[in-house]
Amino acid sequence: VKGSGRTGRRPGASGSRDKILSAARAVFSAQGYNAATMKKIARHAGCDAALIHHFFGTKRELFDEAITLPYDPGEVLVSFLSGERREGLGTRLMEFVLSRWETGESRGVLLALLRSASSEQDAREAVHDLLVRRALLPSVRAMGVPDAERRAALIGALFVGLMIVRHVVRMEPIASDSRERLARALGPVIEHYLFDDLEHDALQ
């Protein structure tokens, strides 16, 4: 029964793959890369660790697959921004990003990255790559402002801090805030990072 599906695996294989990927996301996001063993992921997926190795190879390769989003985050952001007026943009952007990243698969991907980034060089690079290089930098460039790298990195730092405080440290009242409320508080900050002269408050 070969030839079903793009990789020619037997039927049922893609179901198992998806189950393993979602188990991997769950375990990586709850425990971080280091503590997440293949055994724990196998137990969570209800399969044998050997099957995971068969499908994905090493833990590092499994991690890479697990943090792959089913869409291009840069494209999504750029197309959102293209239709927007500048006034109040920060708040709408923040709400859009939060509603995307705090739900479904993206939430697991983001938490897996943030939980792992503090100890794993690979995950550190993945944070930079996914959040800044692929998502924020193309979006900031699309706004036509100078110094796009610095602006994208500052928005990335805002986002990393917010997600860690909200979902990992679970610091109140931020942990329980609605997305709308958070977006209102953070919107002007996004606009500052996007549009203001970041050197304006010159010292001396």
Added chain:
Amino acid sequence: VKGSGRTGRRPGASGSRDKILSAARAVFSAQGYNAATMKKIARHAGCDAALIHHFFGTKRELFDEAITLPYDPGEVLVSFLSGERREGLGTRLMEFVLSRWETGESRGVLLALLRSASSEQDAREAVHDLLVRRALLPSVRAMGVPDAERRAALIGALFVGLMIVRHVVRMEPIASDSRERLARALGPVIEHYLFDDLEHDALQ
């Protein structure tokens, strides 16, 4: 030779204690709580793991000692703020905080906390306790603004994100930015979190 020093330990004990604490800070901040074993810390301190157990007890107890600052961060901040004009306050505050936290012992404490907070419940509570409850909340309260908890938590999130992106993920150009430059970019954000109506950008 009893009675030398407040705990009555033999001479040289406080030197060993300090050496172990600074080794613990180095290992916790490089690897996070989970990966930092007593053995690694002992190797770094050039002593026996048994000596660490003798002085500090468990790893958790050693961690608590290692993240204890020699000053009260809230007092320091409140006294800094008390002499300041409101204009440009954010930039000066940011520069003051960065120059304090990015150097010497505080740097090790902060990195140990941030590297550990993603996986350890204890470290998560310590982040909230040290950064927000003890340092930021008293300072924001001293400004006499409403909704101090939310403001302190938002500034905490800014700081967590900045430190992780700058020192853990090492994302450019933020990783190489001077403290002065960062302070200028982030100053207006601090002022927004401190003084603005955080609900002003109402949706609908």
